[in-house]
Amino acid sequence: MPENFADRLQAAIKSKHSPTCVGIDPVFAKLPAEISENKDLNDETDSEIALDAVLEFCRRVIKIIAPYVPAVKINSAFFERYYWDGIDGYFALIQEADKAGLIVIGDVKRGDIGSTAGMYAQATLAEPDFANLDALTGPDAVTVSPYFGLDGVKPFIQVAREESKGLFCIVRTSNESADEIQGAKLESGLSVAEHVAQQVETWAKDDGLIGNCGYSAVGAVVAARNPDEVVRLRGMMQSCYFLVPGYGAQGLTAADVAPCFKSDGTGAIVTASRSIIYAFDDMKYVERFTSEWDKCIEQACKDFVAEMNEVVQV
């Protein structure tokens, strides 16, 4: 396997012929009845039992999707919700996904200054450095908040450089009020998000971060809110792989996310979360597979891959 994170990511995308990622953000109330109604798992009021149900579901999801997509994004918040046991479970899933040959992105959106950022980089991205945890593996990459500027991101970059890991700086999000801050216009004519994009590109080009594929271990989270903006952001961050949220449940289609890619089909990986992992609630799949929830998820994953293949060939 190539060492640089962008090279590893691109190799994984090419080997699956698909620039796709499944996002795992599990909620007990939405689990398939087969799991949540299992008598050993059916107690949402007990954090350990509820977490066991959630983890059982996530393990199954990872197995189902692993043949089709190159990467998973595991959303830390949905595990932190179960306190210390949740963190244990979050890391257990990282191990599962890693063993299944997937690139693992820890969606932690951490950010802080100086020594605190260093602690977060160690806690969320680096390989654990304790003798008693030497069997534990960290994720391949994490999401990072850029509001503090370079010195809040530097410790993550240092881990990326030393341990061949990656990070995706949050540049543009898909939520309704994202414009309140990200869309504010600067004197320079750029939006705040575009200004952040310029900073991220500078960070991405720093020594030792660009891989053989031409992309950096420092990437960007870019929601495809409007095509013109995506084209500008793509132009501004030539060195950055884009992690693109918002597909499916958040309303974006393959055509919407197409401008996140360069003309050679590289440069982005698109994430779908709820539209895949809760496909057993989607009539389109229920009509076909009834209560076979795992088949619903598998088909939704295959459809996601096929839809993306119509606009990008890798």
Added chain:
Amino acid sequence: MPENFADRLQAAIKSKHSPTCVGIDPVFAKLPAEISENKDLNDETDSEIALDAVLEFCRRVIKIIAPYVPAVKINSAFFERYYWDGIDGYFALIQEADKAGLIVIGDVKRGDIGSTAGMYAQATLAEPDFANLDALTGPDAVTVSPYFGLDGVKPFIQVAREESKGLFCIVRTSNESADEIQGAKLESGLSVAEHVAQQVETWAKDDGLIGNCGYSAVGAVVAARNPDEVVRLRGMMQSCYFLVPGYGAQGLTAADVAPCFKSDGTGAIVTASRSIIYAFDDMKYVERFTSEWDKCIEQACKDFVAEMNEVVQV
């Protein structure tokens, strides 16, 4: 005790006659020799043993400072660094600080969109809602990242409203590269930080958040980087209590942070972290107390309170 978080915070400040907070961000390598060289605790390579040492230190610090300051800020990153056991320890310290009568601020700097922000609000701010964790208490307030706009902050505001808790939105940080993004100038003439400040003030004035003291349960993290800017931010966020980092080890003095307060001495709480908890490394205290590290911390805490009292009387 009054219910609204700002009222509770102000009452705590008045009862201790001091608008101060001690920040707890412990690093094993900096622990007092008495703790780190204790044979049961002296193994930095084992996460459980190292964490035990860190927690022993933090428990002692909380006891030492509790008579002098109204609040502690516990920095999540320094506990996340010990994985699931670290989260367990972080919550154990919240319980200790709560029992010691302190206002507890969880410095977690979380931020995300929609359902994920909801999970973070539940995980980091709300009272635990599991039957098996009913003895567990969450912090009184947390720090929150505003880059996603209102809908990333709303779930925290909802918990604040429903459970009489608080949040401090990060507006201005004290680090060297903070200006890269926070200092960018908008068409409107405002900096990005000032624009964020305006948003935060709007959020702070929403229904049911303003307490009898006139301040909101939604506050702001404001580093006192330069006096003119602080005066502008103070003017823009009339409803917000300021949580002010940067005192002591980061170089700020009582005079520097004075403009964070309104003329009646209310409206801010100043945090000192390393200058207090590592006072036993400061020659000023070592000369006086030699190896009595707890006395160094106590004296540094008393000095902090006294220095602040020279510029603000409450």
